[in-house]
Structures are given as C-alpha cells and as structure tokens.
Amino acid sequence: MLPGIxxxxxxxxxxxxxxxxxAADHYQHVDTYQATIKSTHSxxxxxxDMIRYYFKKPxxxxxxxxxxxxxxxxxIYSPSSGKVKLWVLGHSKFPSFSLSPENKVIQNPSGxxxxxxxxxxxxxxxxxxxxxxxxxxxxxxxxxxxTALHLTVEAERGFSVNDIxxxxxxxxxxTGFPLKVISYKADGSWIEQVEMSDYRINPVFPPDLxxx
Numbered sequence: 468m469l470p471g472i473x474x475x476x477x478x479x480x481x482x483x484x485x486x487x488x489x490a491a492d493h494y495q496h497v498d499t500y501q502a503t504i505k506s507t508h509s510x511x512x513x514x515x516d517m518i519r520y521y522f523k524k525p526x527x528x529x530x531x532x533x534x535x536x537x538x539x540x541x542x543i544y545s546p547s548s549g550k551v552k553l554w555v556l557g558h559s560k561f562p563s564f565s566l567s568p569e570n571k572v573i574q575n576p577s578g579x580x581x582x583x584x585x586x587x588x589x590x591x592x593x594x595x596x597x598x599x600x601x602x603x604x605x606x607x608x609x610x611x612x613x614t615a616l617h618l619t620v621e622a623e624r625g626f627s628v629n630d631i632x633x634x635x636x637x638x639x640x641x642t643g644f645p646l647k648v649i650s651y652k653a654d655g656s657w658i659e660q661v662e663m664s665d666y667r668i669n670p671v672f673p674p675d676l677x678x679x
Contacts (some may be wrong), residue, residue, distance in 0.1 A: 469536060486604065486616055487636075490643030491590040498644050499523045499672055500586070500644075501666040503533075508576040509657055516575065521583045527677040530581065542573060543679050544581045551581055552679040565679075577650075578629070586644065592628045593636070599626040607640060610647055611664055614640040627653055642668060 493575055500522055507515040526546035532538055539677035541558040544551045553564045566573055568582040600622035608617050615637035622632045632653035637646045644666055650658040 475565065480589060485597075486618065486638060486643070487590065487593050487602065487620065490638055491587075491594065493643055494586055494590060497586075497668055498526075499669055501665075501667045501670060502644075504662045505662045505664075507660045508574060509659065510576045520584075521672065521676060525557055526582065526585070528581050528584060542581060543677055544568060545677065545679055546582070548679070549582075550679070562600075575659075589645065589648070589663060592631065593620050593634055595628045596622045596626070596634065597618045598632070599623050608637070610637050611662075613646055616640055617644050622653075623652075631658060642666070644668070 502520050503519050504520050505515050506518075514535055514642040516535070519531040519533060521529040521531075526544070528542075530542045532542075537555060539557045541554045542551055549568070549571075551566045551568055553566055553573060554560055555562060555564075568580045571578075574580055597620055600620060603619045603621075604616040605619065608615055617635075617637050620634045622628075626632070627655045630652055631650045633651040633655075635649040635651070637648075638644065639646055644663065645661075646663055647679070648661045648663075652658060
C-alpha cells in the first residue's frame with residue numbers, strides 16, 4: 468500500500484465541482500488516522516475541550532482527554548461490543564466503566580456520540596445538507612500553517628441535520644481532511660467550533676491500542 472499521505476494527495480481534488488464529495492471519496496482509502504482536536508461549544512465558549520483522537524475502520528475509536536476536566540481519562544469504543552469503556556484515571560487504571568454511546572455522560576454539549584464521531588460521519592452529515600441546500604466555495608487561505616479550502620454548506624429553509632443548518636469548513640488542500648469546522652443553527656447562531664491538527668493518516672497503530 469502506498470503511504471497514506473501520497474495516496475490522499477492523489478485523490479483529493481480541491482477545485483472539483485464538489486470538494487466535499489472528493490474528500491469523502493478519498494476518505495474511503497483511509498484505514499486509520501489520528502488527530503488532536505480542540506472543540507469549543509457555544510454553551511461554554513471559554514472552556515474548550517482538548518482530546519487526542521484515534522480511529523480505525525470499521526469503527527474503533529480511542530479518545531484521550533487532554534483538557535480541561537478529567538485530564539488523562541481514556542474512552543475506547545468497540546463496534547463489536549457496541550460499548551464504550553471509560554477509564555477515569557487513565558487506561559487500565561481503576562475505576563473503569565462500561566457505557567452505552569447513548570449515555571449523555573460521555574457526550575459533548577451538542578450531543579456528539581463517540582460511535583458517530585469519525586470523519587465519515589461528518590462527511591455524511593455535510594452531504595445531507597448539500598442534498599437539501601447549496602455549497603459555496605470561498606477560496607483558499609492559510610490556517611495553522613496549512614493551506615486550506617474555505618467553503619460553506621447551507622441547507623434550504625426548514626431542513627437541518629442534528630439541528631445543524633449550515634457548516635463553515637476549512638479543508639486541507641492536500642488531504643481534504645477538515646482543519647476547522649463551525650456548525651450553525653437555522654437562526655444563524657453558532658453551535659460548535661472544532662479545530663483539528665497533528666493529523667497522521669494511515670499510521671500503523673499498536674495492536675492493543677483499542678483493547679477494552
């Protein structure tokens with residue numbers, strides 16, 4: 468297999484008629500990735516969450532909390548069991564809990580579930596808005612030292628996905644991976660801002676990284 472970064476360079480076409488579809492198509496060739504994610508919610512704008520995120524198809528997720536609360540906590544979701552294992556004080560340390568991904572204790576303020584947190588789920592939601600709205604490519608800009616394609620996707624009146632009626636996106640010009648995503652309600656108020664950095668695409672993870 469080609470190294471992930473070379474593969475994604477060949478597959479993402481930022482000037483295509485539908486860059487979201489191009490990004491989603493090349494994501495099909497990504498088996499694993501990791502990133503640092505900063506999430507700021509409108510309900511607590513001065514208290515953003517920071518996590519390290521690891522994903523392996525077909526749905527394995529590992530989240531390591533960096534800040535602000537429960538620093539060091541680890542959550543691992545297994546698509547086989549359909550459960551989330553939570554270690555409050557660090558992986559394999561007592562105490563641990565087995566929870567449903569529907570449990571609000573492990574959801575963020577916008578209701579984001581760990582089993583629907585990967586880029587595939589994001590692209591699916593964005594394309595649902597595209598099917599009932601319009602996409603506007605604004606242009607290229609620099610964000611966190613990377614060149615990004617800036618675009619918006621806005622649904623037609625009366626349509627939303629999980630209360631989201633508009634996305635503002637910055638996609639890495641090389642890989643198509645999102646660097647910044649802002650979601651909005653139909654009334655124009657923002658819901659959440661998510662910033663992604665330190666991507667590694669198709670890394671080889673330790674075999675026990677997602678063990679529960």
